[in-house]
Amino acid sequence: MPAVEPNTLPVLLVEESPTDRALIERALARRVTAVADADRALDAARRQSFAAILIAQALPGRSGLELLRELRASGDSTPIVVLAERGGEEEKVAASALDQGADACVVKEPGFERRVPDVVADAARRRVRARGGAAAAEPVTVHVLVFEMAEQRHALLASDVVEILPAATVAPVPGAPRCIEGILNLRGRPVPVVDVRACFDMPRRAVEHTDHLIVVRVGDGAAALRVDRAAELAQATAIRSGATHRPRVIEHDGELLFVHDPGRLLSAEDRAALDAACGGAGGA
Numbered sequence: 001m002p003a004v005e006p007n008t009l010p011v012l013l014v015e016e017s018p019t020d021r022a023l024i025e026r027a028l029a030r031r032v033t034a035v036a037d038a039d040r041a042l043d044a045a046r047r048q049s050f051a052a053i054l055i056a057q058a059l060p061g062r063s064g065l066e067l068l069r070e071l072r073a074s075g076d077s078t079p080i081v082v083l084a085e086r087g088g089e090e091e092k093v094a095a096s097a098l099d100q101g102a103d104a105c106v107v108k109e110p111g112f113e114r115r116v117p118d119v120v121a122d123a124a125r126r127r128v129r130a131r132g133g134a135a136a137a138e139p140v141t142v143h144v145l146v147f148e149m150a151e152q153r154h155a156l157l158a159s160d161v162v163e164i165l166p167a168a169t170v171a172p173v174p175g176a177p178r179c180i181e182g183i184l185n186l187r188g189r190p191v192p193v194v195d196v197r198a199c200f201d202m203p204r205r206a207v208e209h210t211d212h213l214i215v216v217r218v219g220d221g222a223a224a225l226r227v228d229r230a231a232e233l234a235q236a237t238a239i240r241s242g243a244t245h246r247p248r249v250i251e252h253d254g255e256l257l258f259v260h261d262p263g264r265l266l267s268a269e270d271r272a273a274l275d276a277a278c279g280g281a282g283g284a
Helices: 018-028 038-047 064-073 090-099 116-137 268-278
Strands: 011-014 032-035 052-056 080-084 104-107 141-149 152-157 161-166 180-186 189-195 212-218 221-227 229-241 247-252 255-260
Touching: 011 018, 011 038, 018 032, 018 116, 032 038, 038 052, 038 064, 052 064, 052 116, 064 080, 064 090, 080 090, 080 116, 090 104, 104 116, 141 212, 141 221, 141 247, 141 255, 152 247, 180 221, 212 229
Parallel strands: 011 032, 011 052, 052 080, 080 104, 152 255, 189 221
Antiparallel strands: 141 152, 141 229, 161 212, 180 189, 212 221, 229 247, 247 255
8 A cells, every 4th residue: 555644634723822823824834724612623523534633722612631532532533732831730731631642742832833743743644654554454445436625635435426417506595504505406306505615614716617516315315515526436445434434534546535424514503504494305
């Protein structure tokens, strides 16, 4: 199996301070998904995979260590680096973070951001090597559809895909959640169109003629995912599985890709809002 580099995945940064957030984003020089609190971090981690998660010790609502415990309790094995505050308790915080499943701890002292890239890379590589070793001992080949969003590549299980359509005009749905672009008339059947950019917290843009709609199975219904491009059907090696044994991360052409579960792209609140907006005929 080709060597897999963790820098093909983005980093999740959980940091309330705009100043520290800007320092870390510049230091990493890569795509960073930044959120300010634990709830948004849990939602982001549920929707996609990351090379690493950076968690500030001080967060609104609940602490970074509480978020760390929730992530590990949910079975998330992403490498986690805790950013500890200065103030005399640094060693205690670091010891507690490591005991609760963190891979490393960086103290926010002057110039700390310069250490972050090396710490993140080291933690991510150690985790990837461990996953790669397990996969090499018992390789599992899966069939996937690779799709692109901006400069990112993601995947769906081929068994979840019904068909791929070119860009199409959809009917807007007043009151629908922000991830729902509208409703597509698919051979007489109303199908919700999911704006994947909104789900991934990416900048939204106007529909382009090169866009694709990927129709996927969602429970007993269907949904259409608007993506920049449906790139290829491929065979890949499963690196990590979730609780249901669906592959969550795969290796394809030396690149790590997250395998999305269509049923998890929308939260329970989003599905309820869509059903209410569509009078129970949302299809998702």
